[in-house]
Amino acid sequence: MSQWESIKEYKEILFERMDKVAKITINRPEKRNAFTPDTVQEMIDAFNYCRDDSTIGVIILTGQGYLAFCSGGDQSVRGNGGYVGSDHVARLNVLDLQHLIRIIPKPVIAMVRGWSVGGGNILQLVCDLTIAADNAKFMQTGPKVGSFDAGYGSAYLARVIGHKRAKEVWFLCKPYTADEAFQMGWINKVVPLADVEKETLEWCDEILKKSPTAIRFIKAAMNADTDGLAGLQQLAGDSTMMFYTSDEGKEGRDAFLEKRDPDFDKFPKFP
Numbered sequence: 001m002s003q004w005e006s007i008k009e010y011k012e013i014l015f016e017r018m019d020k021v022a023k024i025t026i027n028r029p030e031k032r033n034a035f036t037p038d039t040v041q042e043m044i045d046a047f048n049y050c051r052d053d054s055t056i057g058v059i060i061l062t063g064q065g066y067l068a069f070c071s072g073g074d075q076s077v078r079g080n081g082g083y084v085g086s087d088h089v090a091r092l093n094v095l096d097l098q099h100l101i102r103i104i105p106k107p108v109i110a111m112v113r114g115w116s117v118g119g120g121n122i123l124q125l126v127c128d129l130t131i132a133a134d135n136a137k138f139m140q141t142g143p144k145v146g147s148f149d150a151g152y153g154s155a156y157l158a159r160v161i162g163h164k165r166a167k168e169v170w171f172l173c174k175p176y177t178a179d180e181a182f183q184m185g186w187i188n189k190v191v192p193l194a195d196v197e198k199e200t201l202e203w204c205d206e207i208l209k210k211s212p213t214a215i216r217f218i219k220a221a222m223n224a225d226t227d228g229l230a231g232l233q234q235l236a237g238d239s240t241m242m243f244y245t246s247d248e249g250k251e252g253r254d255a256f257l258e259k260r261d262p263d264f265d266k267f268p269k270f271p
């Protein structure tokens with residue numbers, strides 16, 4: 001049986017792979033996997049690695065241990081204007097990570113055990129799919145702790161679970177069980193805690209049997225609908241990538257390099 005193998009060593013995350021599946025684990029269980037700017041920067045680095053490695057097909061995002069997926073921004077390093085990392089600069093770089101998870105052209109699956117809270121719960125939300133253990137609990141705390149996410153955390157949440165529900169989540173700051181989150185369409189599946197990784201890997205295997213290009217375009221199209229011009233840019237970029245691989249696209253490049261007029265006449269004008 002295959003085992004997880006470390007891809008790269010970091011301070012605040014684990015980054016492993018098993019065949020074509022990569023796993024990024026927030027490794028701060030003593031803080032319920034709260035993230036600092038350094039944690040986020042490490043995750044951005046790992047996601048970019050996954051994006052560039054053509055042998056990785058699916059990425060799992062999770063938290064270390066069974067008590068928490070992620071409890072959001074580490075309140076002990078929250079300064080004025082953002083969270084302060086080892087470079088002493090206050091920033092909200094988790095927004096860059098949210099965007100990266102949206103545009104990375106491979107499915108990202110959140111594997112949630114225990115608490116999924118605040119900015120951590122928004123990371124879960126922006127993942128393409130979520131498999132939760134039956135001990136998972138989902139909560140936004142912003143209005144209680146003096147913060148809010150008015151981007152994906154609010155507007156996109158409203159698209160996923162509906163406006164009334166999303167307002168309830170943010171106005172009341174109550175925890176929701178995995179079953180309640182499932183009923184709302186917030187997550188994809190609930191399984192016993194002991195089975196959550198097995199189930200997640202089964203979903204990965206199913207996805208890996210499918211056309212990566214088809215999946216890439218489906219992800220980009222669904223995101224284009226919600227992400228406006230930035231989403232359209234991603235979808236358009238994917239189309240350009242495919243066009244570059246075509247004889248018609250190559251003819252334009254070759255003609256330029258060969259200092260001749262391109263001959264596009266030979267290419268069919270499909271209906």
Ligand code: S0N
Pocket residue numbers: 030031032034067068071072073074075076092094095115117118119120141142145146147148149150
């Ligand atoms: C997660 C909770 C519910 C777990 O409760 P439990 O199991 O009873 O454990 P605790 O004893 O409470 O916690 C264990 C230890 O972990 C520490 N800890 C937990 N969460 C955090 C955290 N987020 N930051 C720092 N430390 C944390 C505890 O302090 C405890 O340590 P010890 O033992 O030393 O006391 C519960 O812990 C809880 O409610 N946690 C806080 C959840 C929270 O409010 N998170 C922050 C929400 N806000 C964000 O995430 C901001 C997101 C963001 O960056 C952002 C993004 C875009 C736009 C805006 C923002 C923005 O700034 O809002």
